[in-house]
Amino acid sequence: MIDKVYGGIETGGTKCVCAIGTTPDDLIKTQFATLAPDESIEKAIDFFKSNSRQRPLTAIGIASFGPLDLDRTSATYGYITTTPKHSWSNVNIVQKIRNQLNIPVSVDTDVNGAALGEQVWGAARGLNTFIYLTVGTGIGGGGMVNGGLMHGLLHPEMGHIRIPHDWKMDPYRGCCPFHGDCLEGLASGKAMELRWGQSPEKLPPDHPAWELEVSYLALAVNNFICTISPQRIIIGGGLMKNPGLIAAVRRKAADVLNGYIRTEAIMKDMDCYIVAPALGDLAGVIGALELAKRTNQGIGSSSKA
């Protein structure tokens, strides 16, 4: 029996990744800069059409930045809603793709997609409660609790929690158009670039930017641990490629927790508790592919209770 072939799209703040295949070892991929919605979607459709002639696609999964309407009973299901990302507000990404390809299309957040990818093939295998954070141009978080992807009312928007902001140490007011100095407003790649006047990858390792970044991420990790009690925290995204950053976040998060959560994972095994994605940059698109599989198998990934 020939395995069914699926398509996955990860639409990120700066780039879109598309893949066709069956498993992480059997993928045709492409990626391009995220442009205006119609332009980006057209590029994705072209890729899927020209690479599925031999092996037709069964379904498409989309792992997208949000906020998204994931309520299948809603008139705006599949829409990107209030994103700060120029021109992507109120875009019906699901319908645009379904209209072109005429196969089932499902959508979830980029971070829930990446979480699913990591749970099936990567760093969260065997876990039922974990989170996946991305720290790049923006900050987002998703994951699974009790074995299901996190949805609830809508979906998590972990980048928009409020954390302590020491105005004396860091007079930068934050860049979130909705909240100013929320986590994303203070610690995203965009915030770093605006605060320091240069892109984060150009900041030297001894620049004070990194200590500040570590302290914000550690406060966020503390909050997510205290709120969800995840069995593991996976942190991906462009900024986390900075050498030593994840190790510094582990140490600082342990300081912030200060011995209150007395579990072996946190007290002794932090290296295995806060980890990089095993699938690297492909977590999102592989997760999108798994979303497509689930749609086809009738496992609702985005339906509400």
Next chain:
Amino acid sequence: MIDKVYGGIETGGTKCVCAIGTTPDDLIKTQFATLAPDESIEKAIDFFKSNSRQRPLTAIGIASFGPLDLDRTSATYGYITTTPKHSWSNVNIVQKIRNQLNIPVSVDTDVNGAALGEQVWGAARGLNTFIYLTVGTGIGGGGMVNGGLMHGLLHPEMGHIRIPHDWKMDPYRGCCPFHGDCLEGLASGKAMELRWGQSPEKLPPDHPAWELEVSYLALAVNNFICTISPQRIIIGGGLMKNPGLIAAVRRKAADVLNGYIRTEAIMKDMDCYIVAPALGDLAGVIGALELAKRTNQGIGSSSKA
């Protein structure tokens, strides 16, 4: 067929509530101040023994303050671990009760217990993802995600998230022995009492204490919404009995969210989104009774993945 009779204990920071019965409409109850562990447990045992002669108990559920070890494979399962509550650290509450009554005993956090009570009989009926916060002597939170009580690595400790602390407005350093100015350290009843030098119930409605309290609770609600995306937030606990407090938290939380989470529940229906427990002060003990039922029915409430 005669319904099986269960026992429930809620051990809180200031009082313990015990109940025997089958449903919220069929309960014998007692309550007493939380004393040293052995004394409190003895009072509970006396109550259960003297009220179960006609109708023997099938199982006992405990909804307790934490942190608790809820890992059934752990050598310290059923222990209260690092609590700041004097003399309750490293107390094996499950074993102490089981040794006396010789029936199955299960335990979960007070807030998970209350959440379960509210889901079966109260304000969370029909929901699969919601949180239950208690704001009293301390602050705690639990709930359900995807239809299961929140456990993960351990259990949530929502009182210990960090929130912005405006030192100019509020020079009080916070009272948490582990974290200083975490949410519990700034906004618990204990923090209010220490900051203002009098117990919160004596503070008049126009005292600045209340505006500060509302702002801290609204920041916390923002963080829990952004992290978990609950379908509803139930807030109980002694402090919330202050007239007008929950309404003020609703308004302020909407301000903090600032229109980012565009759902009807938050944009239009905040009165039904942030609510008081329908079971009032009995949420915890009724939830403890439900924990006992689940143990007996073999539904693990505290087992790990």
